[in-house]
Amino acid sequence: ADFIIEHEKDFKSAAIISDISGVKTKIAEKLSCLSRKDIAIVLGHPMAGSEKEGFDHANESIFLGRNYIFIEDVAYAEANPELHKKATEQLKELALAIGFSRTIETNAKVHDHKIAFTSQLCHVIASALVQSAEDTEITAFGGGSYEDLTRIAMINAPLWTELFLSNNTELVKHIEIFEKYLDNLKNLISEKNKESLEKNLHEVRKKRIAMNGKK
Amino acid sequence: ADFIIEHEKDFKSAAIISDISGVKTKIAEKLSCLSRKDIAIVLGHPMAGSEKEGFDHANESIFLGRNYIFIEDVAYAEANPELHKKATEQLKELALAIGFSRTIETNAKVHDHKIAFTSQLCHVIASALVQSAEDTEITAFGGGSYEDLTRIAMINAPLWTELFLSNNTELVKHIEIFEKYLDNLKNLISEKNKESLEKNLHEVRKKRIAMNGKK
Numbered sequence: 001a002d003f004i005i006e007h008e009k010d011f012k013s014a015a016i017i018s019d020i021s022g023v024k025t026k027i028a029e030k031l032s033c034l035s036r037k038d039i040a041i042v043l044g045h046p047m048a049g050s051e052k053e054g055f056d057h058a059n060e061s062i063f064l065g066r067n068y069i070f071i072e073d074v075a076y077a078e079a080n081p082e083l084h085k086k087a088t089e090q091l092k093e094l095a096l097a098i099g100f101s102r103t104i105e106t107n108a109k110v111h112d113h114k115i116a117f118t119s120q121l122c123h124v125i126a127s128a129l130v131q132s133a134e135d136t137e138i139t140a141f142g143g144g145s146y147e148d149l150t151r152i153a154m155i156n157a158p159l160w161t162e163l164f165l166s167n168n169t170e171l172v173k174h175i176e177i178f179e180k181y182l183d184n185l186k187n188l189i190s191e192k193n194k195e196s197l198e199k200n201l202h203e204v205r206k207k208r209i210a211m212n213g214k215k
Numbered sequence: 216a217d218f219i220i221e222h223e224k225d226f227k228s229a230a231i232i233s234d235i236s237g238v239k240t241k242i243a244e245k246l247s248c249l250s251r252k253d254i255a256i257v258l259g260h261p262m263a264g265s266e267k268e269g270f271d272h273a274n275e276s277i278f279l280g281r282n283y284i285f286i287e288d289v290a291y292a293e294a295n296p297e298l299h300k301k302a303t304e305q306l307k308e309l310a311l312a313i314g315f316s317r318t319i320e321t322n323a324k325v326h327d328h329k330i331a332f333t334s335q336l337c338h339v340i341a342s343a344l345v346q347s348a349e350d351t352e353i354t355a356f357g358g359g360s361y362e363d364l365t366r367i368a369m370i371n372a373p374l375w376t377e378l379f380l381s382n383n384t385e386l387v388k389h390i391e392i393f394e395k396y397l398d399n400l401k402n403l404i405s406e407k408n409k410e411s412l413e414k415n416l417h418e419v420r421k422k423r424i425a426m427n428g429k430k
Contacts, residue, residue: 047358066358104355114356117348122360124404125340127419128397132389133332136425140282140319141329143262145337145367152360153423157416164404164412174347175401179394182343186390189339189379197379201372204342208368210351 001030004041013038016087020046022115023167024108028074037079040087043071045111046100047119051154063099068092073107116170123160124175126153216245219256228253231302235261237330238381239323243289252294255302258286260326261315262334266369278314283307288322331385338375339390341368 004017011017017039021027024043031041048066050057070088077084092103106114129146130153139147164171188197219232226232232254236242239258246256263281265272285303307318321329344361345368354362379386403412 118357118361131396142333146333161413181346198376
């Protein structure tokens with residue numbers, strides 16, 4: 001955002017500027033000070049990634065079947081709605097062309113709220129689950145579940161520290177909701193409350209299967 | 216176990232009896248009342264499975280690269296060590312022949328402690344994470360992490376209720392350790408303690424990568 005603000009006057013007319021950062025409220029706020037109305041700023045978040053770093057791990061199938069989110073509420077959209085709409089359409093086409101299966105438009109606040117759940121919360125959980133392991137020999141007793149849940153814990157520490165901290169209010173709320181449900185399941189298990197536990201797991205299964213149909 | 220006890224006298228001499236249940240301490244204890252010394256009971260746990268149920272989802276590659284755990288401490292091993300050893304060897308060969316990549320021998324107590332972590336804890340976390348979702352539309356904002364962490368929540372409710380409850384002491388201990396680490400990360404995020412958070416995530420990454428080398 002600082003770069004765009006600094007170079008505001010250097011962009012060509014009708015230029016389309018986008019980003020791929022994982023937290024949007026702050027960048028959208030910063031950019032609201034821009035004054036040019038003849039350039040389009042469309043923030044975007046490609047929901048794709050890998051725990052592997054660097055060019056050596058480039059993978060042409062990384063975008064396949066993934067979602068690309070575009071943000072519709074930067075000041076620039078209001079300043080020049082027609083240009084903004086055209087730019088968004090072009091970026092959507094580009095996203096689909098490189099393999100994404102679906103594009104979503106939402107605002108920065110909803111984005112940061114939802115992403116704190118689907119992405120950041122999952123990375124925090126995976127990290128805590130790795131910390132909980134007695135030793136690194138534990139995978140000898142694994143059947144795939146532990147490995148699947150903790151793969152994303154091979155985390156880029158500086159990047160994720162920044163993502164967690166710049167969205168910390170939303171993220172902490174989600175962690176607390178998760179802790180409440182986890183604690184409830186723990187209590188049912190501890191009290192051997194078979195009936196409620198089974199009822200809970202039935203509902204979990206139904207809810208998770210419903211998500212599959214929404215891709 | 217009840218079936219074996221009831222039919223103890225009906226088994227052929229030198230018969231090998233095994234099981235595939237997910238919790239071992241209780242079954243090992245029950246079987247300690249058997250008196251025949253000429254049959255081999257070797258409890259086993261194939262660490263493979265799928266969230267899909269029924270014969271329609273049979274999959275010939277389900278065992279590939281997985282671990283098969285054998286239990287070495289049932290009373291019968293002591294009663295006739297030679298027969299028990301021979302039977303274990305035969306079952307190990309069978310496990311490798313059908314695709315498992317590794318066999319492990321351990322005792323029932325260690326098995327139940329480790330499995331409570333790698334398998335049951337992961338299923339509880341996945342279930343709580345599904346319960347935490349605001350709605351089933353959330354996957355529109357997913358990049359794969361949430362889907363990966365919650366796939367195992369398409370859980371067979373009666374089976375997992377039984378597994379959770381029959382190993383509840385070990386499982387509750389692991390949930391509490393996990394909650395402690397999760398709460399610690401939450402506090403670092405909440406307090407914006409960048410330095411400690413980044414240090415934690417660095418260690419998580421190192422630890423998780425070390426696990427990859429142990430498969």
